[in-house]
Amino acid sequence: MKKIIASIAFVLYTTSAFSYSCPMLWGEVDELLKTAKDSGKTAAQIKEVQTLRDEGKKAHDEGNHEMSEIILNKALAILKG
Numbered sequence: 001m002k003k004i005i006a007s008i009a010f011v012l013y014t015t016s017a018f019s020y021s022c023p024m025l026w027g028e029v030d031e032l033l034k035t036a037k038d039s040g041k042t043a044a045q046i047k048e049v050q051t052l053r054d055e056g057k058k059a060h061d062e063g064n065h066e067m068s069e070i071i072l073n074k075a076l077a078i079l080k081g
Contacts, residue, residue, distance in 0.1 A: 020060075020065040020068075020069065021069065022056065022057075022059075022060040022065055022068040022069060022072065023060070025056070025068075025069060025072035025073065025076065026053055026056055026057055026060075026072055028076060029049065029052075029053045029056075029072060029075045029076060029079065030053070032076070032079040032080070033046065033049060033050065033053070033079070036049065036079060039079075041078075041079065045078055048075075048078060049075045049078050049079055052071050052072070052074055052075035052078075053072065053075050055071050056068045056069075056071035056072035056075065059071060
């Protein structure tokens with residue numbers, strides 16, 4: 001019985017720990033923002049990305065991880081496009 005409970009706890013813990021990648025995404029946005037101007041992005045694009053980054057972090061902080069990932073991926077699309 002203890003093994004079953006331990007196994008279930010382990011699965012639930014690892015699933016929740018790896019289910020969202022919000023911090024990695026906004027970290028990638030932050031890194032790309034450092035060179036955005038040199039990469040030919042306009043001031044308007046950079047401002048939009050910064051706004052999206054902040055909205056994505058806010059959504060993450062509020063527990064809305066799916067929306068956070070959507071917003072942060074939009075920011076990355078602008079930076080990588």
